[in-house]
Amino acid sequence: MGYTPPQPDDIYLHIDAVDFRKSINGLLNIVETELELDAFTGTLFIFIDKNQDKSKLLYWEATGLALLHKxxxxxxxxxxxxxxxxxxRLSEQQLNWLLGGYPL
Structure with a gap:
């Protein structure tokens, strides 16, 4: 059985830099308290670190939250x-640009 990447319903980029010591629970807290959004949907959330060379993507899969790091x-x-x-909110094309290092 192979891995299938997420097909998000919505994509949100968190604007402020995030402390990358945060993992799933810390990022979930940002989604719920700062963004006031529901992480337990088909939404993909993107977080960027202070140096702007790392990103974390948080999303709900059928059985739990998943975290990708680039x-x-x-x-x-x-x-x-x-x-x-x-x-x-980003489009899928904007997500691809962002993850490729291109400007939005």
């Missing part, structure tokens, strides 16, 4: 700077 070797994640928002 590190860019030579580039930085091009995260938008938005003063009044703590998250933005």
């Amino acid at each position: 590190r860019l070797e030579k580039h930085k994640f091009k995260q938008p700077k938005l003063n009044d928002l703590n998250h933005i």
